[in-house]
Amino acid sequence: MEETLQRSVRYLRGVGPKRAALFERLGIASLGDILFHFPRDWENRAETAPGPTGGNGPVVFRGRVLSARAVPTRSSLAIYKASLSVPAWQETIEAVWFKRNSYRYDVFKKLKSEVRPGADLWIVGRAEPSLVRVKECRVEEYYFIEDTRANIHIGRWTPVYPSTEGLSQPFLRERVAGALAMADQAVDILPASLRQHRRLLAISQALRGIHFPRSRVELEESRRRLAYEELLLLDLAWILKQGQTRAAEKSHRYELRRSLLAPFRRQLGFELTAAQKRVINEIFTDMQSPHPMTRLLQGDVGSGKTVVAIAAMLLAVENNYQAAFMAPTEILAEQHHWTLSRFLDGLPVRTRLLTSRVARQTRLRTLDALGAGRVDILIGTHALLEDAVKFPRLRLAVIDEQHRFGVRQRATLRNKNSPVDLLVMTATPIPRTLALALYGDLSVSTLDEMPPGRAATATHRGSEAQALERVREQVVIGRQAFIVYPIISESERLDLKAAQVEFERLRQGALSGLRTELLHGRMPGRRKAEVMSRFVGGQIDVLVATSVVEVGMDVPNAAVMVVQNADRFGLASLHQLRGRIGRSRHACECWLVATPQTPQARRRLEILCETTDGFRIGEEDLRLRGPGEILGVTQHGDLTLRIANLVSDADLQAQAHEDARNILSRDSRLAASGNRLLRQRLLDLYQKQWGLIDLA
Ligand code: ADP
Ligand code: MG
Numbered sequence: 236m237e238e239t240l241q242r243s244v245r246y247l248r249g250v251g252p253k254r255a256a257l258f259e260r261l262g263i264a265s266l267g268d269i270l271f272h273f274p275r276d277w278e279n280r281a282e283t284a285p286g287p288t289g290g291n292g293p294v295v296f297r298g299r300v301l302s303a304r305a306v307p308t309r310s311s312l313a314i315y316k317a318s319l320s321v322p323a324w325q326e327t328i329e330a331v332w333f334k335r336n337s338y339r340y341d342v343f344k345k346l347k348s349e350v351r352p353g354a355d356l357w358i359v360g361r362a363e364p365s366l367v368r369v370k371e372c373r374v375e376e377y378y379f380i381e382d383t384r385a386n387i388h389i390g391r392w393t394p395v396y397p398s399t400e401g402l403s404q405p406f407l408r409e410r411v412a413g414a415l416a417m418a419d420q421a422v423d424i425l426p427a428s429l430r431q432h433r434r435l436l437a438i439s440q441a442l443r444g445i446h447f448p449r450s451r452v453e454l455e456e457s458r459r460r461l462a463y464e465e466l467l468l469l470d471l472a473w474i475l476k477q478g479q480t481r482a483a484e485k486s487h488r489y490e491l492r493r494s495l496l497a498p499f500r501r502q503l504g505f506e507l508t509a510a511q512k513r514v515i516n517e518i519f520t521d522m523q524s525p526h527p528m529t530r531l532l533q534g535d536v537g538s539g540k541t542v543v544a545i546a547a548m549l550l551a552v553e554n555n556y557q558a559a560f561m562a563p564t565e566i567l568a569e570q571h572h573w574t575l576s577r578f579l580d581g582l583p584v585r586t587r588l589l590t591s592r593v594a595r596q597t598r599l600r601t602l603d604a605l606g607a608g609r610v611d612i613l614i615g616t617h618a619l620l621e622d623a624v625k626f627p628r629l630r631l632a633v634i635d636e637q638h639r640f641g642v643r644q645r646a647t648l649r650n651k652n653s654p655v656d657l658l659v660m661t662a663t664p665i666p667r668t669l670a671l672a673l674y675g676d677l678s679v680s681t682l683d684e685m686p687p688g689r690a691a692t693a694t695h696r697g698s699e700a701q702a703l704e705r706v707r708e709q710v711v712i713g714r715q716a717f718i719v720y721p722i723i724s725e726s727e728r729l730d731l732k733a734a735q736v737e738f739e740r741l742r743q744g745a746l747s748g749l750r751t752e753l754l755h756g757r758m759p760g761r762r763k764a765e766v767m768s769r770f771v772g773g774q775i776d777v778l779v780a781t782s783v784v785e786v787g788m789d790v791p792n793a794a795v796m797v798v799q800n801a802d803r804f805g806l807a808s809l810h811q812l813r814g815r816i817g818r819s820r821h822a823c824e825c826w827l828v829a830t831p832q833t834p835q836a837r838r839r840l841e842i843l844c845e846t847t848d849g850f851r852i853g854e855e856d857l858r859l860r861g862p863g864e865i866l867g868v869t870q871h872g873d874l875t876l877r878i879a880n881l882v883s884d885a886d887l888q889a890q891a892h893e894d895a896r897n898i899l900s901r902d903s904r905l906a907a908s909g910n911r912l913l914r915q916r917l918l919d920l921y922q923k924q925w926g927l928i929d930l931a
Pocket of ligand 1: 507538539540541542662
């Protein structure tokens with residue numbers, strides 16, 4: 236019975252090879268696929284009442300064409316106008332069509348034959364919202380009153396789909412309506428008992444209701460059913476994957492010798508926070524277990540993740556193993572290298588740095604030493620992932636600012652030597668569900684406490700002049716400042732030039748007399764390192780930089796952060812940038828200089844002024860951008876959710892989780908006949924991605 240839905244979309248009227256190829260672009264091959272191509276929005280297309288149009292929704296009315304004409308223009312836009320008498324409104328309305336002009340053919344040929352005096356039409360369009368009454372309306376769609384297809388498009392909640400050029404909304408809508416006629420054949424993978432327990436619609440009802448809801452309630456119930464199904468599948472996959480990971484055995488064992496950890500603690504210069512101690516314990520427990528660790532360490536900017544990472548790596552080194560410490564940028568890797576050298580001063584730990592900027596000779600020597608086991612901790616960027624990098628005794632990989640890396644890169648590092656313990660760290664908290672969706676299985680540790688003695692950072696919006704004035708005032712009392720520019724263009728040369736021009740302008744203008752230097756991502760590595768160490772050492776007052784300083788830099792004496800064109804940065808980046816200051820007792824200020832062009836950009840800046848709480852910022856970021864974009868997962872195809880929202884569907888997710896546990900506790904391999912369909916769908920979705928071998 237399911238066979239009908241497996242037929243190609245070409246089975247639908249009006250879909251030939253060309254359009255089938257366009258459908259393919261949307262990931263649609265079969266009739267079933269089309270049913271699962273969910274709308275991104277719905278539009279209320281009830282017939283519009285006379286009176287103010289209000290808002291920017293569509294205007295929908297029925298009218299008879301009185302006259303029609305093409306309006307001559309010289310521009311590339313061709314205009315067609317028709318006057319219609321609209322009985323419901325007792326008005327005459329001007330309907331206007333715009334088309335791109337063509338010299339080769341008459342773009343209005345079809346309109347001229349259809350929209351002509353005497354024709355009775357439905358019009359869907361947009362009107363100037365300022366008009367008290369609609370007088371003129373820009374037409375988006377029109378249908379003949381007697382055309383039965385009009386019922387699909389008019390007088391109801393109408394779906395708006397994600398689409399691609401060449402597939403118009405009305406066309407897609409009609410194809411979906413056509414496929415929905417077969418919705419009864421869609422197989423319900425949810426066991427009936429579960430559907431009853433959670434009061435979920437049958438799949439065919441939900442499919443109809445998601446595309447053409449008859450009410451808001453029906454829409455919400457349909458969405459709930461479909462989202463639940465996705466979350467249940469995801470949860471089943473996690474639990475199975477978890478079982479698999481937990482069952483894996485690692486060949487290595489760690490013993491808590493304290494030969495390095497004890498002296499490290501002694502020479503640290505500060506007491507660990509209670510949160511750091513707790514988290515280190517959690518990590519050690521994982522590392523000492525016979526199964527590989529996958530742990531996410533989240534902690535706001537400045538919460539002291541690096542020290543935790545060092546402790547974990549020392550446990551590995553104490554046991555004669557190697558550790559890798561991977562950071563997303565050269566600067567951050569370099570900074571970690573210094574930090575480690577400082578904290579491990581005098582201890583028998585051999586650390587090395589490997590980035591693509593390390594000179595060839597040095598690089599070869601490092602690789603040699605690494606291969607011979609003469610390096611204990613290798614710090615670096617993506618360069619660590621190259622094939623040439625061979626660790627004979629790698630047992631622990633730490634990845635800093637994990638959101639900067641793709642899932643695949645993490646997998647590569649992990650697979651260098653298997654099985655390796657993996658610790659990923661992030662300052663951008665991600666909801667647990669999303670984290671699970673990315674890793675299949677992981678445990679989460681949270682640093683929910685800041686090291687003591689931090690002064691608050693006040694965030695302001697202001698003009699450049701105001702901000703630079705504050706920079707001068709702070710430098711006078713001995714503090715330092717950052718001035719950060721967004722990456723200006725994709726082109727290296729333009730970028731460099733723009734940063735240099737800005738730098739000169741500031742140095743000779745508002746900042747004259749101060750020790751100001753430029754730091755740019757494309758400067759030679761040696762020069763960059765030199766500028767950085769002079770800034771850290773206090774020999775530079777103001778560092779003008781592109782966003783290379785975004786993550787990780789640690790200069791406690793810096794008290795002002797000026798972000799130029801702040802509207803061009805995302806929320807997480809702004810929060811990271813602000814995190815470069817407020818690392819000591821000095822009161823700090825962050826200045827956002829910007830003229831935001833969009834409501835979202837304005838909102839981002841507002842949020843930043845309102846709060847310094849990274850968790851709230853992370854949530855807002857998810858709300859504004861959606862999880863896929865934040866983690867760069869949509870393009871990797873790592874996340875298979877189409878309709879469930881891991882932020883707003885948290886309650887539903889909890890239910891799905893409970894149900895998934897129940898199902899598996901009774902039927903751990905989904906072998907029962909009632910679970911056969913679930914199992915099949917699960918394998919289709921997650922087998923390739925996660926390798927759910929237990930089920931295959
Ligand atoms: P992040 O979590 O953003 O990576 P870092 O590891 O860079 O934070 O730590 C921020 C700063 O706080 C560093 O200068 C670090 O040396 C310092 N620090 C870390 N832990 C403590 C602590 N327990 N007490 C005092 N300072 C600390
Ligand atoms: Mg850090």
